[in-house]
Amino acid sequence: MVNKILYIFLLSWVKIHAILPMTILYFLSNILFFLIYYVARYRREVVRNNLINSFPKMPEKEIKKLERGFYSHFADHFVEIIKLAHISQEELLKRMQIRNPELVIDLLDKGHTCLIASLGHYCNWEWLSGVSPRFEDRITLYHIYRPMKNIAFNRLFTYMRTRFNSVGIKKNEAKQDMMNLKCNKIPSLTCFIADQTPSKEKLQYWTTFLNQESAILTGQEKVAKNLDIPVIFVDMIKVKRGYYAVDIILITDKPNETPDYYITDKYVELMEKSILRNPAYWLWTHKRWKHKKQLTIDNIS
Numbered sequence: 001m002v003n004k005i006l007y008i009f010l011l012s013w014v015k016i017h018a019i020l021p022m023t024i025l026y027f028l029s030n031i032l033f034f035l036i037y038y039v040a041r042y043r044r045e046v047v048r049n050n051l052i053n054s055f056p057k058m059p060e061k062e063i064k065k066l067e068r069g070f071y072s073h074f075a076d077h078f079v080e081i082i083k084l085a086h087i088s089q090e091e092l093l094k095r096m097q098i099r100n101p102e103l104v105i106d107l108l109d110k111g112h113t114c115l116i117a118s119l120g121h122y123c124n125w126e127w128l129s130g131v132s133p134r135f136e137d138r139i140t141l142y143h144i145y146r147p148m149k150n151i152a153f154n155r156l157f158t159y160m161r162t163r164f165n166s167v168g169i170k171k172n173e174a175k176q177d178m179m180n181l182k183c184n185k186i187p188s189l190t191c192f193i194a195d196q197t198p199s200k201e202k203l204q205y206w207t208t209f210l211n212q213e214s215a216i217l218t219g220q221e222k223v224a225k226n227l228d229i230p231v232i233f234v235d236m237i238k239v240k241r242g243y244y245a246v247d248i249i250l251i252t253d254k255p256n257e258t259p260d261y262y263i264t265d266k267y268v269e270l271m272e273k274s275i276l277r278n279p280a281y282w283l284w285t286h287k288r289w290k291h292k293k294q295l296t297i298d299n300i301s
Contacts, residue, residue, distance in 0.1 A: 006152035018086035022242050025079040033075040043285040050284045054210040069280035081126050084160040089130050096127045097245045098134040112230050113185045119234035120195035120271045121283035123244055130164035141166040142190040144174045182227050192220040206293050209268050213293045221263040224255040233270045238281055
């Protein structure tokens, strides 16, 4: 009962704010930026350390400028998520352009029914939930998610992410669900966000990412090879405030013919290239490098 009441309250609060024009929401974002950056100082130490370690040659003045740019975008991202509760699909498609949907359509025409979309916490990944018409409505978008511990918040985010008929797949059920999609020949594009930190039991593959030894998730590669599913990379660009463009890049349409870790390494290469284009748009509050390779090796031995 408590979770139901909290959900109703949260949904009402979000919908009230979501009906506001984007100009007013961005005015609120400016206030939010001031509060989280200067007052609450939300994860300032984590962000600063991540930036310093990722850009060791960058002057302190530039690090601080980049830090402020990130928090400004972070506040924008927050209000843009809220807008998902009310925005029309027509407006969303104007604000989230897929510049080469024909790549996906071509893969469908070649007989592939299931595709993997590889992306990271860059620009506005949440708005991708409403772009299926860009692919001539021939495909259903699925997104893999980790259920939140708070039931009310989990219901709220599920509601916003599935407003435009996209479907959520729980992380621990992803392999089985995708196997069902493949077996039933259901046209689908499943989004893997692969820039997260693996759990301790999944520290299997390490490489250099943003000048640091980084453990990398390999789940998308394993699924792609097990089910023989093409993998594409979603390269997102922030055109201006509230407007994004996406270029789709084919990683491989023959995963079983690629060497081990080719798909993972290619993802890391493309993700890093996106981040370096404008680092302020990546999620620097994430404790991405909490595991250290040497410590991990020592613990195993």
